[in-house]
Amino acid sequence: RASMLTLIAALAVSKAISEKTGQEAGIKWPNDIVMNGKKVCGILTEMSTELMEIQYVIPGTGINVNQMEFPDDIKATATSLRIESGKIQKRSEIIAAIMEAFEGYYDTFIETQDMSGLIEEYNANLVNLGNEVCVLDPAGEYRGVSEGINKEGALLVRLSDGTLKEIISGEVSVRGVYGYV
Numbered sequence: 001r002a003s004m005l006t007l008i009a010a011l012a013v014s015k016a017i018s019e020k021t022g023q024e025a026g027i028k029w030p031n032d033i034v035m036n037g038k039k040v041c042g043i044l045t046e047m048s049t050e051l052m053e054i055q056y057v058i059p060g061t062g063i064n065v066n067q068m069e070f071p072d073d074i075k076a077t078a079t080s081l082r083i084e085s086g087k088i089q090k091r092s093e094i095i096a097a098i099m100e101a102f103e104g105y106y107d108t109f110i111e112t113q114d115m116s117g118l119i120e121e122y123n124a125n126l127v128n129l130g131n132e133v134c135v136l137d138p139a140g141e142y143r144g145v146s147e148g149i150n151k152e153g154a155l156l157v158r159l160s161d162g163t164l165k166e167i168i169s170g171e172v173s174v175r176g177v178y179g180y181v
Contacts, residue, residue, distance in 0.1 A: 002057045004115055004153045006031050006045045008105045009059035011118060013041055014125050016097035017063075021085040026127035028181055029146070029155045029174060033063075034127055037181050038079035040064050061098070065089050077180045116151040123148035127181050133157060134175045135167060146174075 010027045017025035017033060017040070025041075028034050033041035041063040048055040064070075064080035066088055081089045108117040115122065123129055128146045135142050135157060144157035144165065154166040155174060167174065 001113060002047055002054055003045070004109065005057050005059050005106075006043055007115060007122060007149070007153045008109055008118070009043050009045070009061060009102060011105050011122055011125065012098050012102035013043065013061055013063070015101045016094060017041070017081060020094050020097050021081050021087075021089065023081075023084045025125075027122065027125045028127050029149065030153070034181055035079055035081075035084045037127075038077055039180065040079050040081060040084065063094065065091055065094065112151075114151040115149060115153050119149060119151060128174070128176060131176065131181075135165075136175065 007030060010031060010033060013033050014025045014027050017023075017035070023035055025033050025035050028039070031043040031045075032039050033043075041061055043059055043061050045057060045059045047057045064078060066082045067080040068082060069075070070078045081094070105118060109115070111117065126146070126148055129148050131146055132143055133146050135144065142159065144159040147156040147158050147164070149155055150166065152166075154168050157165045157167055157174075159165060
């Protein structure tokens with residue numbers, strides 16, 4: 001269940017950014033936060049195991065807070081909280097809001113031991129819900145419509161033949177058919 005902590009972190013970051021900036025921040029499954037179709041945050045989760053036991057799990061977030069410009073190779077897909085809100089943001093306030101939200105979501109996760117208590121809110125923040133996505137799988141690329149996550153945190157993608165695929169984080173990359181989202 002450790003991989004679900006990335007989803008919990010994404011939910012917390014999305015909520016905190018929306019609250020602190022007054023601008024909508026959504027989740028691009030599984031580990032990006034986007035504003036107006038551009039990436040404002042990436043989340044990577046590090047885990048250490050020993051003898052089939054998890055020693056630690058650390059979700060790390062990289063948020064573009066007060067940048068005003070980006071290198072040419074990412075400026076079409078990257079943004080910052082300052083660009084989106086039009087205001088300089090205080091990092092300490094953003095961090096405090098993330099930690100507060102994470103604690104609440106983590107408590108729910110501990111109670112349920114899965115994403116069942118958070119699915120509704122997560123899917124409400126999922127930017128590609130109901131949209132066609134391109135799944136970049138090592139076995140071959142395919143397209144389908146995003147139907148949200150299940151209680152294990154897998155992205156559900158409905159193929160054109162009606163088949164429902166469960167996409168597991170870490171195995172594939174999901175992109176929007178007509179852009180980053």
